[in-house]
Amino acid sequence: MDRRKSLKSIVLGSVAGGLAIHGCRPSTEGTELVEAPKVTYPGRVPQELEHIAELRDEQFLNPHEQETLTILCDLILPPSEEYKGAxxxxxxxxIEFMAKDVETLQPDIRGGLMWLDHKSNTEHGTEFKKATERQQKGILDGIAYYDPKVPGNERPFEVNFxxxxxxxxxxxxxxxxxxxEEIGYKGNQPNVWDGVPDDVLEQHGVSYDEEWLAKCVDQSKRGVIAEWDENGNLIT
Structure with a gap:
């Protein structure tokens, strides 16, 4: 199994152990924060839309942290000629959205980014985002692997980060x-189902009652894809 395929098998499990401190929001004075792209959320109830709007109005990562995290994520899942990257x-x-929605993630994320800069400054005399790719990977090699027999709360902070x-x-x-699209996931999409295939029905000597089928399946709406407006209301 190549690296890309093995990465696909990784799912979101238990989060890293939390720090015994509370993260502080960074000062944004004099800096221009990157605005997240506008996203619509079809099918959401008003309470969910209100909560999402509140989170979008907040800012957790400052520009330096965003740049550092971007480099880190692209080292974890880099683009190639065949695949897209992080x-x-x-x-x-x-990650910004998740950190605002689950605030317990904030100390780990912010503390980990600070650790990367400290490690890079100590070993290479420059912050992580300005180090060479080889230097960056060298730092990550030391924290990318852990002993699964060691409980998460006993592992070094940077490893959990x-x-x-x-x-x-x-x-x-x-x-x-x-x-x-990369993994070919189709999700819940409408399709046409005519019931048990005819050859199977014949094998068992049974058949569908056409009148009964007509009452149970509205043939005029087969294949119609549901649509929502920007407020989450069902259109079709």
Missing amino acids: SDADVVGF FSLVRNLTMTGFYTSKIGM
């Missing part, structure tokens, strides 16, 4: 449109 699916935007970001990267990418 940035193509705005994985950082997904990388595990958390790796899981969020995989989840953000493979639940995006381009990620689902």
Whole structure:
């Protein structure tokens, strides 16, 4: 199994152990924050839409953290000639949203990004995002693997941080449109089903009552795809 296929098998499990501190929101004075792309949420109830709007108005990661996290996510899931990468699916935007929705993730994410800069400054004299790719990968090699026999709360913080970001990267990418297209996931799509195939019915000497079928299946609406407006109301 190659690396890309093995990454696809990773699912979002338990999050990394939390720190015994509370993260502080970064100061945004004098900086321009990157606005998340506008997304519609079909099928959501008003309460969900209100909560999403509140989260979108908040900002967790500052520009430096966004840049560092972008580099980290692309090292975890890099693009290639055949596949898209983490940035193509705005994985950082997904992680930003998740951190605002699940605030217990914030200390781990912010603390981990600070750790990367400290490690890079100590070993290479520059912050993580400005280090060479080889230097960046060298740092990650030391935290990318852990002993599964060691409980999460007993592992080094930086190891849990990388595990958390790796899981969020995989989840953000493979639940995006381009990620689902990559693995060929079709989801719940309308199709045409005529019941048990005729050859099977013949094998058992039975058949459908055409009058009964006509009452149970509205043939005029077969294959119609449901649509919602921007407020989550069903159109068709």
